[in-house]
Amino acid sequence: MNELSQKLIDRYQKGFPLSSRPYLTMADELGVTETQVLESLAEMKSEKIITRVGPVFDHRKAGASTLVAMSVPQEQLNKVAEKVNSFAGVNHNYAREHHYNLWFVVTAKNQKMLEQTIVEIENATGYSSMPLPMERSFHIDLGFKIDWEKNKCHN
Amino acid sequence: MSQLGLNAQLSSSQQEILKLAIQDGLPLTSQPYQTIAMALGVAEESVIATLQDWNDSGLIKRFGLVVNHRRVGYRANAMVVWDVPDETIEHIAGHFTRAEEVTLCYQRPRMLPKWRYNLFCMIHGMDRGTVLGQIASLVERHQLEHIPRDILFSYKQFKQCGGQFAGSALPAGVSLG
Structure with missing residues (x-):
């Protein structure tokens, strides 16, 4: 770069x-x-180094959102993740090393639609979910400080 | 929106359309706000003033380049979760907030008995070893050895995009080209 x-x-x-x-x-x-x-x-x-240039909205103010965890058998994970991704309100969907191995964020216009989307995701995937809504933010999202020196090998 | 006042405020429906028009980013044109304004049939000044309002009110958390961590070499990403006594959560979160390696720090509900952790923080690093070192250092610096914790490294990214406004699409005819 x-x-x-x-x-x-x-x-x-x-x-x-x-x-x-x-x-x-x-x-x-x-x-x-x-x-x-x-x-x-x-x-x-x-090159997908940046996904876009623009605003990052605070979805608590723009509507409703929550982090959701799911526990999915390993061999089903890709398939389930794909189904979850097909919902427009889903972003930041990650596999993580844990019994709860699928973690994603769901956003919606309001709380009612958020809950409805989560039910739809559960129905579509066949797995129950554990919503963990943010109760409090202690950190302002200021972007991400990159150490270019340590990072020379990448271009 | 008429041609009357250039600084006229956008109506609430125009504001909703503006949110959708910019959620995937600004166009890379010399006058991006003008490009959006033309697509929406409003004045450039109204677009800029509205964005400024959203910025000031906190509806926009930040405005700028949204970086894909993995593509700049930060391949390890750990969600570190802690079971913190409710009465000390502010104190401990304060340590995390001031720590450079922590990018986000949130309180979330416990879901007993299946989930005991109520404080979440995110740490990004070049590789797993670096991140583990950062977590160990965090624990040592702030004497957090006694706080139950778990480290959830991500190993696959299925989706990373800006929060989309779900269930909405731009009205027909509105396009940023």
Whole structure:
């Protein structure tokens, strides 16, 4: 990854400019051209280094959401995960090393629709779920600090 | 939205459409807010003002590049769960909040008898060994040896995307190209 990409990641995981030409604002701050910023972002997107440039919503304020855990026989895991993924409100679906081995986040417009989606997921997969809604956040999501030095082997 | 006031506020239905229009990210055009405004038939200023409001109110947690940890070499991701006495949860969460290696820290309900843990934190690292070292250091620094905990490494990522607004789609004709 080139230096500009790293700088963009370091500086703009938060505080993206809300100006008419935000990529120009970023370019000015980093001493490059707007085109270079746009090209770098497009490249990182196509390489899936970034998934997008935009807002991360607080789903507690935007609607309802919860973390959900499921315990699925190992040989069924891929199949069940795929079914879970087919629900539009599901994101961050991970296999984890535990008796509860499938962990995903479900979002919905409101609490009632959230509960309904979870029932639908249980019906579709045939497994019961354990919703663990967030009761309190102690951490503000500030993005992710990357140690580029330790990370040189990757490009 | 009419051409009357450029700073006119978006109606609530326009705001809902705006949420859908940007949830997959801004377009990579020189004037991305204008691109969205044109697709929605509203003024660029209204889009920017609305996003600013959402930012200020906390509806938007952060605004910027959403990085795929794995693709930048951070392949290990552990959810560390703790069974913390309710009366000390704030104190212990405070340690985690100040620790650089912790990216998220949430309180969640216990589901006894099947789930005893009420404090969750997320640690990302280059590899498993690094993450285990970070957890050990966290435990030692804050004398957490006596707190029951479990470490759940992820070994497969089935989906990672920004929270989608479920069950919604952009109205016909609205497209960012």
